[in-house]
Amino acid sequence: MTSRIPGFYKLSPEQRLDKILANLELSEEDKTMVRGQNGFTIQDADRMIENVVGYLPVPIGIAVNFKVDGEDVFVPMATEEPSVVAAASNAAKMTYHTGGFTTSYTGSIMRGQVQITNLKAPYEALARIYEHKEEIIQLCNEQDPTLVSFGGGAKDLDVQMIQGDDEKMVVMHLLIDTKDAMGANAVNTMAEAVSPLIETITGGKVVLRILSNLADRRIVRARATFEDPFQGDEAAIANFMRATELANLDPYRAATHNKGIMNGISAVVLATGNDTRAVEAGAHAYASISGRYKSLTQWELGENNSIIGMIEVPLAVGLIGGATQAHPVAKWSTKILQVKTAERLARIIASVGLAQNFAGIKALASEGIQRGHMKLHARNMAAMAGASSGQIDKIVELATKKGTFRFDDIKAIVQSLN
Known part of the structure; x- marks a missing residue:
């Protein structure tokens, strides 16, 4: 199995799922379930919480290019936020040929x-x-x-x-x-x-x-070397390092910095049916354990313009009990991850957090966070403006050429096509 699938983002949802299932040799039942054709039901929801009237579907994407402790892995991520899955995949690609992510675990x-x-x-x-x-x-x-x-x-x-x-x-x-x-x-x-x-x-x-949700005896550390992410651009490298320094000195920056980490971590925690609130609370409390709120990651310069990152984070996740077993899509996600222990799951989740953080800082140090994010968010705005599913790619293409992603501009493009 290989998690490196070039052009994965260019495939249709059906083609992406077929690629994943072919790599993992999963069943047609797995395919129909995750597509919602035979998956989570109102009866399932009613068994999980009280006063049920319905449920809220959240998109699940697959982050590719991840190698964790020498093993390739596909990572299911449940999130409503554009650019999260793409950013994690792109960051992981930069570590793939340097060995991927290497982790350690203090225990459970x-x-x-x-x-x-x-x-x-x-x-x-x-x-x-x-x-x-x-x-x-x-x-x-x-x-x-x-x-x-x-x-x-x-x-x-x-x-x-x-x-x-x-x-x-x-x-x-x-x-x-x-x-x-x-x-x-x-x-x-x-x-x-x-x-x-x-x-x-x-x-x-x-x-x-x-x-206590401050799981300070359940710490995961992950490190990775990101291979020449700025193609030798010394100014961009310096900007990257300055941005990471600020996250260790200023709680206002650290809050956003760590939120970016949790974009990745919480998406995998949610996809596997674990408790996102417990993990979020533990991570932010751990960031403050010194008496000052700081970054959960550390960054250093490596050889040949590479950048080395390390994350240290408490992760109280499991594979037994709660929604991890009661929710069919959560069980499917653990199949995709091919995890047999909570320890392995935690090691993967920490790696995703490190990748997500790298991607965010890299964007800030170069073109800024908003351009790439808004380009992906344009798909949502096109749908809001009344575009049909067949028009969305064309609308995003036209908005990108125009270089603007305001809703009124997107709406004008939709009206011009109708």
Whole structure:
């Protein structure tokens, strides 16, 4: 299998899907399902959330050219934003012949927080919790013997003292290996089950008992070398590096910089049925962990005008539970990715985030972000202006020649063709 398909964007949706399915040897059933002919139904929706009245389809595109840890991979991305999939694919192409993306993974530990208040002697309570560590861990693991049988479960404690407005409170962190699950249900069940024991041990009152989405023990790092992206243009290279420097110094720039990263990450998280809000919250919290909000990526100059990038990001994603198994398109996406573990999925997602960030900065350092984005957005504007599906490519071509992508200009082109 190869993820390098030159001219993939020029193919029709049917031809693109045929190419992907031919590479992966998937079935006709997979084809009809992802095209919506036999896929997600209102009954599926009603089983997933409450008060269902319908559902909102989101386009799924395939990012090509990705090689992650030596293996080619097609990446499904669910997003409504033009240029995201194209940008990721183009960035990945620049790494393909330099080895693609190389990743590392710290493990699948999640934190469950148990907040203890009304303590007469908070430091004594902290010490008592550590003294009962084995008992606490055993009670946690009794809640999920299946997870424990796969090598997961509660592994350790991290007890912290927090100064509140009126009192010192103790917050016990359960460190739980959730393996191939995102882990929210397992962590929350354990935190709730152990709370009465914690009250007995400390003499205090447990208030909150819930997981933390700051998954700082579930970190993925990915690096890649982007091969001479500016064809030796030293001014553009300097602009690229200046832009990355600003993202580490200025939170106003860092917010947009990291949003660009999450354009890629959240698209894959959504396509695989994982929790986009949990991943977004964890990533932005991690960007602030130093006390100042900063970039999730770092960039350096390499040899022969190459640029080397590295991303470090917490990724609490899974393949077990929730929509990852309940949603047929999410299951299809994991088939396309050919992932068998949550670890492999996280490594791919981090690589997409790095590619997306590179593409955004590259555009800013050269022609600007808007021209390429608006050219792709012109398809949406043409449809809004009343163009038929057969006219859209011609309208985009004419708007590109004219060099303007305002809605009134697009509308005038549509009217001239009708």
